[in-house]
Amino acid sequence: MARIETTSKAVLDVFRYRPDEDSEPRFERFEVPFHEDWVVLDALHYIKDHLDGTLSYRWSCRMGICGSCGMMIDGEPKLSCSVFLRDYYPRPIRVEPLANFPVVRDLVINLEDFLDKLGQVKAWLIPKEPREAADGEYKQTPGELAHYRQYSMCINCMLCYSACPVYAKHPEFVGPAAIALAQRYNLDSRDAGFDERADAIFSHEGIWECTFVGDCTRVCPKHVDPAGAIQQAKVTATNDWFWSLLVPWGKRRSRAPAHEQNGGAAAGHRDAQQDQLVSSQSK
Amino acid sequence: MAVHATHDLTREYRRTVPSTWWLKRRTYFLFMLRELTALFVGGYAAFLLVLLLLDQATFASVLKSPVSLVLHLIALPMVIYHSVTWINLTPKVLVIWRGEEQVSPTLILLVHYAAWGVISLAILGLAIWLCGGKTI
Numbered sequence: 001m002a003r004i005e006t007t008s009k010a011v012l013d014v015f016r017y018r019p020d021e022d023s024e025p026r027f028e029r030f031e032v033p034f035h036e037d038w039v040v041l042d043a044l045h046y047i048k049d050h051l052d053g054t055l056s057y058r059w060s061c062r063m064g065i066c067g068s069c070g071m072m073i074d075g076e077p078k079l080s081c082s083v084f085l086r087d088y089y090p091r092p093i094r095v096e097p098l099a100n101f102p103v104v105r106d107l108v109i110n111l112e113d114f115l116d117k118l119g120q121v122k123a124w125l126i127p128k129e130p131r132e133a134a135d136g137e138y139k140q141t142p143g144e145l146a147h148y149r150q151y152s153m154c155i156n157c158m159l160c161y162s163a164c165p166v167y168a169k170h171p172e173f174v175g176p177a178a179i180a181l182a183q184r185y186n187l188d189s190r191d192a193g194f195d196e197r198a199d200a201i202f203s204h205e206g207i208w209e210c211t212f213v214g215d216c217t218r219v220c221p222k223h224v225d226p227a228g229a230i231q232q233a234k235v236t237a238t239n240d241w242f243w244s245l246l247v248p249w250g251k252r253r254s255r256a257p258a259h260e261q262n263g264g265a266a267a268g269h270r271d272a273q274q275d276q277l278v279s280s281q282s283k
Numbered sequence: 284m285a286v287h288a289t290h291d292l293t294r295e296y297r298r299t300v301p302s303t304w305w306l307k308r309r310t311y312f313l314f315m316l317r318e319l320t321a322l323f324v325g326g327y328a329a330f331l332l333v334l335l336l337l338d339q340a341t342f343a344s345v346l347k348s349p350v351s352l353v354l355h356l357i358a359l360p361m362v363i364y365h366s367v368t369w370i371n372l373t374p375k376v377l378v379i380w381r382g383e384e385q386v387s388p389t390l391i392l393l394v395h396y397a398a399w400g401v402i403s404l405a406i407l408g409l410a411i412w413l414c415g416g417k418t419i
Contacts, residue, residue, distance in 0.1 A: 019294035075307070102295035110295055143383030165311060168300045212372065213314045228375040235376060 010034040010085045011092035012043055014055065017103050025103065027094070028052075034089055040080040041069055044095070044107075057107035064221060067157030071107055072096035077162035077219050098162040100171075114158055117174050120200040121182035126193030144189040151184035151229055153222040160216035160226050166209055173209040174200060176216035176226030183229040202237045210234075317368045323361035330354075370395045 009031040017025035030051055032043045041059055048055050059069040062081045069080045074094050085093070101109035131138065160176035167173050182201050185191045200206055210230045217227040305311040334342055345351055373395050374388030 017296050019291065019296070025296055099298065100300075102292075102297050104295055110292075141383070143380075146383060146385070147380070165300075165304055168304065211314075211318070213311065214372070214375075215308070215310050215314075217375075218310060225375065228378070231372075231376040232378055 008034040008090075010038070010043060010089055012040070012047070013092050013094045014044075014047070014107070015096040015103075016055075016106055018054075019105055029092070034085060036084075036086050038085045040071070040073055040078075040083045040085065040093060040095060043085060043093075044080065055107075056105045065155060067155035070098050070157045070159050070162070072099055072162065077159040079157060079159070079221050082221060098158055100162050100164070100168045101158070109158075111158060113171065114156070114161060114175070114178070117178040118156075118181065121174060121178045122193055122197050122200075123178060123181035123185065125185055125188065125191050126196060127190060128192040138190050140189055147189075148184045148187040151180045151187070151224055154181055154184070154224045154226075155222055157221065159219045159221065160224075163215040163219040165213055165215070166211055170205075170209060172205045174203075174206045176210075176230065177224075179207060179210075179233065180224050180226035180229040183233055186233075201233060207233045207237065313368075317365065320361040320365035320368075323358050324365050327358050327362060366399065370399065 010033070012030045012032065013027045014030060015025055016022075016028045030043075030047045032038075032046045032051075035042070041062060044055065044057055044059075048057075057069070057071070057080075059081065060066040061068070064079050064082045067079075070077060071080045072078075072095070073080065073083050074088065075096075077098060080095070095107065097103045097107045097109045101111065101113070104110050127138075154177055156177060158177065161167050164173070164176055167175050179201055182197050186194050186197060202208075207230050210227075212227060212231060214227045217225045220226065301307075305315040334345065337345065370392065374391045377391055379386040379391070
């Protein structure tokens with residue numbers, strides 16, 4: 001389809017950081033053609049194709065499902081493929097890399113910490129019994145699906161980590177998406193990994209670090225509600241703790257909050273778990 | 284081998300968090316306000332306990348003093364803000380399933396507000412009854 005050419009320009013102030021040349025980042029102003037149907041990602045493509053080929057940023061699907069193009073747009077964590085220029089025009093738009101992560105170059109952040117955390121909470125299905133493909137589908141009722149469906153919508157875009165002031169101050173916090181994804185599997189009727197995830201989630205660095213600011217939920221492009229997931233896990237842990245007082249011989253489903261206040265022991269345990277993960281990856 | 288970055292980690296740029304971070308976004312500010320108002324909730328509870336140690340005449344004169352009036356005018360909106368924000372968050376924490384259906388978050392909210400109203404009225408009624416219907 002032929003595009004109607006426009007004479008008006010949208011202005012972007014883009015965060016630039018070149019690790020080989022700069023010691024400090026700077027902002028560079030670019031003018032791109034203004035189109036009603038252009039998103040910020042389109043403008044970045046224009047800059048890269050026509051103005052400065054060295055601009056670095058991550059993107060993939062352009063339709064809000066891959067979770068690659070998260071950036072700070074005027075200070076708010078957003079998917080740059082889902083933010084229209086027209087909502088800011090004619091004001092300049094400030095584009096920065098996702099907050100709370102180290103910057104590798106320009107708009108590219110180092111996301112390894114998040115990937116480590118997904119490993120810590122074992123954000124994958126740990127089946128109740130070994131199953132083969134020949135056993136057929138692992139069936140579930142619509143009701144069972146409803147319990148975790150919302151959390152399964154997470155696309156790992158890390159906007160929630162960028163919005164979280166707790167993660168900003170305490171990077172050891174397991175964080176919104178990883179805990180929501182742990183809950184996604186904990187609440188799955190086919191899963192039996194609750195105990196394996198307990199040390200990472202029901203710990204001081206896990207749910208008890210969260211102060212319920214709730215901004216993770218507000219910025220989530222997929223309406224996952226990580227803040228809700230964390231608070232509900234707190235309820236589970238607290239109920240278990242009281243239950244363990246009343247019935248000390250009963251089986252506890254999570255670690256008690258008081259028990260986990262011992263940060264050193266918990267961290268040590270997690271290191272061991274991490275080593276285990278690393279060694280299993282190296283095999 | 285674990286997955287390691289292939290770039291030089293020391294050249295990564297790390298942004299710092301200013302101590303004024305909570306002024307940068309409205310939601311952060313409202314959160315800090317919610318946390319701050321907890322001091323007034325706790326403080327007022329302590330104030331009430333101290334009042335109960337006094338005899339009835341001192342109790343009445345302390346409450347009638349201008350300082351007490353000003354403190355009440357400050358504490359009341361703080362405690363109301365804390366209660367409202369607290370109750371508004373309950374549907375996120377309290378998720379109840381009735382079979383395959385989730386109990387409506389609005390219903391959970393309404394039940395909490397109703398309980399707040401009923402309990403407040405009951406305490407007011409109790410206070411009036413204890414005073415024998417006359418104001419102190």
